[in-house]
Amino acid sequence: MLDKTKNGTRIAAVIATIRQRIAGRSLTAGDKLPSIRAFARALQVSTSTVVEAYDRLAAEGVIQARAGSGFYVASQAVPLALSEIGPKLDRAVDPFWVSRQSLDAGGDDLKPGCGWLPPSWMPDDGIRRALRTLSRTDGPSLADYGTPLGLPPLRQLIARRMGDHGIDASPDQIMLTESGTQALDLLCRFLLEPGDTVMVDDPCYFNFHALLRAHRARIVSVAYTPTGPDIEQFAKALQEHRPRLYITNSAIHNPTGAMLSPVTAHRVLKLAEQAGLTIIEDDIFADFEHVPAPRLAAFDGLDRVVHIGSFSKTLSASARCGFIAARPDWIEGLIDLKIATTFGGGRLTAELVLNVLRDGSYRKHMEGLRHRLSRAMAEVNARLKNLGLVPWIEPQAGLFLWSRLPDDLDSADVARQALADNIVLAPGNVFSLSQSASSFLRFNVSQSQDERVFAALRKAIARKR
Ligand SMILES: Cc1ncc(COP(=O)(O)O)c(C=O)c1O
Numbered sequence: 001m002l003d004k005t006k007n008g009t010r011i012a013a014v015i016a017t018i019r020q021r022i023a024g025r026s027l028t029a030g031d032k033l034p035s036i037r038a039f040a041r042a043l044q045v046s047t048s049t050v051v052e053a054y055d056r057l058a059a060e061g062v063i064q065a066r067a068g069s070g071f072y073v074a075s076q077a078v079p080l081a082l083s084e085i086g087p088k089l090d091r092a093v094d095p096f097w098v099s100r101q102s103l104d105a106g107g108d109d110l111k112p113g114c115g116w117l118p119p120s121w122m123p124d125d126g127i128r129r130a131l132r133t134l135s136r137t138d139g140p141s142l143a144d145y146g147t148p149l150g151l152p153p154l155r156q157l158i159a160r161r162m163g164d165h166g167i168d169a170s171p172d173q174i175m176l177t178e179s180g181t182q183a184l185d186l187l188c189r190f191l192l193e194p195g196d197t198v199m200v201d202d203p204c205y206f207n208f209h210a211l212l213r214a215h216r217a218r219i220v221s222v223a224y225t226p227t228g229p230d231i232e233q234f235a236k237a238l239q240e241h242r243p244r245l246y247i248t249n250s251a252i253h254n255p256t257g258a259m260l261s262p263v264t265a266h267r268v269l270k271l272a273e274q275a276g277l278t279i280i281e282d283d284i285f286a287d288f289e290h291v292p293a294p295r296l297a298a299f300d301g302l303d304r305v306v307h308i309g310s311f312s313k314t315l316s317a318s319a320r321c322g323f324i325a326a327r328p329d330w331i332e333g334l335i336d337l338k339i340a341t342t343f344g345g346g347r348l349t350a351e352l353v354l355n356v357l358r359d360g361s362y363r364k365h366m367e368g369l370r371h372r373l374s375r376a377m378a379e380v381n382a383r384l385k386n387l388g389l390v391p392w393i394e395p396q397a398g399l400f401l402w403s404r405l406p407d408d409l410d411s412a413d414v415a416r417q418a419l420a421d422n423i424v425l426a427p428g429n430v431f432s433l434s435q436s437a438s439s440f441l442r443f444n445v446s447q448s449q450d451e452r453v454f455a456a457l458r459k460a461i462a463r464k465r
Helices: 010-023 036-043 047-060 095-104 124-135 139-143 152-163 180-191 206-214 231-241 262-275 296-300 328-342 347-358 361-386 411-420 451-464
Strands: 063-066 070-073 174-177 197-202 218-225 245-248 278-282 305-310 322-325 400-404 440-444
Touching (some): 010 036, 010 047, 036 047, 047 070, 124 347, 139 347, 152 174, 152 322, 152 347, 174 180, 174 328, 180 206, 180 278, 180 305, 180 322, 180 328, 197 231, 218 231, 262 278, 296 305, 347 361, 361 400, 411 440, 411 451
Parallel strands (some): 197 245
Antiparallel strands (some): 063 070, 174 322, 400 440
16 A cells, blocks of 8 residues: 655655656656546555545646546656656665765765765876876867777777786777766666666665666666675576666675675676676776776676776776777767767866876875775774674775664664764665665775764764663
């Protein structure tokens, strides 16, 4: 039966359901609404509830009654409202809310829940040197569009770096994008029809949920284990839901910090082949690894696996630059989509990234960064353990620690309380399609070293006890 809205009635819940369908465009202008009797049966409410809901929406002009024919969605265009698509989530565990809090946070706010390093941990000397070099170059680099695939020497360099992870790709199989997010967006445009099913890990990076909503995809999830997706669930979901795509991180999984094992990688690929599944392997944290994890794209030879990356986490999130590596016969279609949606790529940022990567100091910077992160991981983990938070695993690398709160504390409540102290936390259910991670928080160890973070957690725990 349709639940009442938090502060309302069943009528309000029926109205909210219709509004959601209109906002999510499963009902568009001119569409006929279900008959009162059918809708009442589907929602398990009385017909008088639906009559009242339809009347109120008609009074607002959202829907129109046509004599003898029923109710129709009014013809005014309704802008897409992503937050209305999919299950309506508490604002504290809504992916858009967490992203906005982190992106909007002021200088004095703390962001242990965000997914990036503090600016002072980034290679700013290298960026400055690259900017000085660029300021002395001639016209095209500063003012012209980039080529459709993007700067050739940067694509060559990316191909070499992928080779270090066993992925065999020619520079012509690599297309530069504005970011990892844009790489994913283009691939969704390329591979999905609205209504297609996409599989993600549970938990997974929350913007996968947000982006897939924008593509009107149906999302299903499989539990993630310390060595990759749960293979039994994976096989079952393939049979039950026939997803078109699976999106995952093999190297340093967001939010758990886990790494795919070779055995799981082989099983995933075998099942994918049987089911005709395409996999997007999002490798954005590659440079944080101490020891390379197996890559699906390496085992598969970029056949049914598409590999994406970006430089936001290790070089600069301000100079937006990412890439897609895909099978050769897909590149033409991806170029057309890139031209249709962005026209030319950001040539200046590609030049900047190339200059920083070529600068000998980048490798040294990353070496120092990996060690700095290891120290921060040990320190933050020890402090959290002292408060009773238990890590799901001890991550081998990266910036994320996925920790369980003690005493059945709800991480959304803790996040709400922390926000009052200007601390942005990332509650577990933001990452979980099944909403089964309410006791987890994701900590970014590079942003979690301030005593105020632990004081806020201590306060939340004490309040519960
Ligand atoms: C797994 C993953 N993929 C993609 C992104 C987005 O990267 P970009 O800034 O390149 O769009 C993030 C950012 O947090 C991420 O964690």
